[in-house]
Amino acid sequence: MVAPLDWGLGHTTRCVPIVKYLLDKGEQVLFAGNSWQRQYIERTFPEIQTIRLDGYDVQYSRSASFFMFLVVVQVPKLLKRIKSENEWLKNALKEHDIKAVISDNRYGLYHPDIPCVIMTHQLQVLSGMGSLIDNSVRRLHYGYLEKFDERWVVDVEEKHGLAGVLSHPAEVPANTRYIGLLSQLERKEARSSNYLLVLLSGPEPQRSLLSELLWGQLKHHKGQVVFVEGSEDAGDRNDVPKHTTYHKQLTKDRLDDVMSGAEYIICRSGYSTVMDIVKLGKKAILIPTPGQTEQEYLGKQLHEQGVLMSVVQSNFDLEKAIVSANKFPYNSLRFEGAYDRYKQSVEDWLNK
Numbered sequence: 001m002v003a004p005l006d007w008g009l010g011h012t013t014r015c016v017p018i019v020k021y022l023l024d025k026g027e028q029v030l031f032a033g034n035s036w037q038r039q040y041i042e043r044t045f046p047e048i049q050t051i052r053l054d055g056y057d058v059q060y061s062r063s064a065s066f067f068m069f070l071v072v073v074q075v076p077k078l079l080k081r082i083k084s085e086n087e088w089l090k091n092a093l094k095e096h097d098i099k100a101v102i103s104d105n106r107y108g109l110y111h112p113d114i115p116c117v118i119m120t121h122q123l124q125v126l127s128g129m130g131s132l133i134d135n136s137v138r139r140l141h142y143g144y145l146e147k148f149d150e151r152w153v154v155d156v157e158e159k160h161g162l163a164g165v166l167s168h169p170a171e172v173p174a175n176t177r178y179i180g181l182l183s184q185l186e187r188k189e190a191r192s193s194n195y196l197l198v199l200l201s202g203p204e205p206q207r208s209l210l211s212e213l214l215w216g217q218l219k220h221h222k223g224q225v226v227f228v229e230g231s232e233d234a235g236d237r238n239d240v241p242k243h244t245t246y247h248k249q250l251t252k253d254r255l256d257d258v259m260s261g262a263e264y265i266i267c268r269s270g271y272s273t274v275m276d277i278v279k280l281g282k283k284a285i286l287i288p289t290p291g292q293t294e295q296e297y298l299g300k301q302l303h304e305q306g307v308l309m310s311v312v313q314s315n316f317d318l319e320k321a322i323v324s325a326n327k328f329p330y331n332s333l334r335f336e337g338a339y340d341r342y343k344q345s346v347e348d349w350l351n352k
Contacts, residue, residue, distance in 0.1 A: 180341025
C-alpha cells in the first residue's frame with residue numbers, strides 16, 4: 001500500500017515514480033488517500049485499486065506572521081489524527097491483503113506485523129521559533145519516524161543535497177536511507193520556450209491569494225502566458241486575457257509539455273515542485289508560501305546558491321522579477337543519477 005500526505009499535491013505526485021516502478025516489477029499496488037488524491041492516481045494508473053484515507057485537515061492562516069502559530073496550535077489535533085490513522089491501518093489490514101506499507105509523511109501508518117517504510121525530505125522541522133524549539137520538535141519527530149522499519153529520505157546523500165539542513169541535520173535516525181530525488185516528469189525536447197508559465201500549488205488560502213496577485217499583474221504583461229491554477233475547485237475565470245492560456249489542472253503528460261516549453265516558471269518553492277524543476281533543468285522564479293518556514297528556507301537557500309531565483313510574495317512585482325531573472329545565473333545542480341536512485345532502495349526493500 002502506498003499512502004501520501006494530503007498537504008498539497010506534491011506528496012502524491014512524487015509517489016508516482018515509486019508506484020510505476022512497483023507495477024513494472026509485477027507488484028500489486030493499493031493506493032490510499034483522500035478524494036482528490038485518489039482521482040489523480042486513478043487518472044495516472046487506471047489499473048490500480050484505491051481506498052479512502054482521510055487527510056489531516058490542517059487549517060492555514062491568511063497572514064504570514066500567524067502561519068506557523070496556527071499550525072502549532074493544531075498539533076494536538078494532528079497527534080489525535082495520527083492515532084486514528086494507526087487504527088485505520090489495523091482495520092484496513094483485515095479488509096485488504098496488505099503485505100507492506102510505503103507512507104509519505106503519514107505518521108500513523110505503521111504496524112508490527114508488516115514492513116512499513118516512511119518517506120520524508122524533512123528530518124529537521126524548522127519551527128521559525130529558534131533552535132531550542134527546533135531541537136525539541138526534531139526529537140518528537142524522530143520518535144514517530146522510529147516507529148517505522150525504515151526511513152527513506154527523499155534527497156541525495158551528498159553533503160547538503162537539495163534540501164539542505166532539512167534533510168541533512170547533524171544527527172539522523174537509525175535505518176535511514178537517502179533514496180535520491182523523485183519526480184513524475186520526464187524531460188522533453190521543447191518546441192517553444194517563449195512563454196511564461198504560472199504553476200500554482202499548495203494550501204489554501206495562500207494559493208488563492210497568490211493567484212489573485214498574479215492575475216492583477218499579468219494583465220499588463222506583454223508576452224504569452226500559460227496559467228495553471230493548481231486546483232479543480234478554483235472558480236471559473238471570465239477575465240483571462242487573450243495572451244493567456246488558462247487551465248485549472250493538467251495531467252502529467254500535459255504538465256511535461258508546458259513545463260518543458262516554458263522560458264520561466266513562476267511557482268511556490270514546495271519541495272516536489274523544486275525537484276520537478278531541477279530535473280527538467282528549467283529557470284524558475286520561486287515565491288515561497290508566506291510564513292511556511294520550509295518553503296522560505298528552500299527559496300532562500302536555492303537563491304543564495306544561484307540555482308533558482310526566489311522572491312518574497314509581499315514584494316513581488318512581475319516585470320521586475322523577469323528583469324532580475326534575466327540576470328540570474330541559474331547554476332546547475334549535478335547529482336549523478338539522482339532521479340533513479342530510489343529504484344535500488346525499492347529493490348532492496350522488496351528482496352528483504
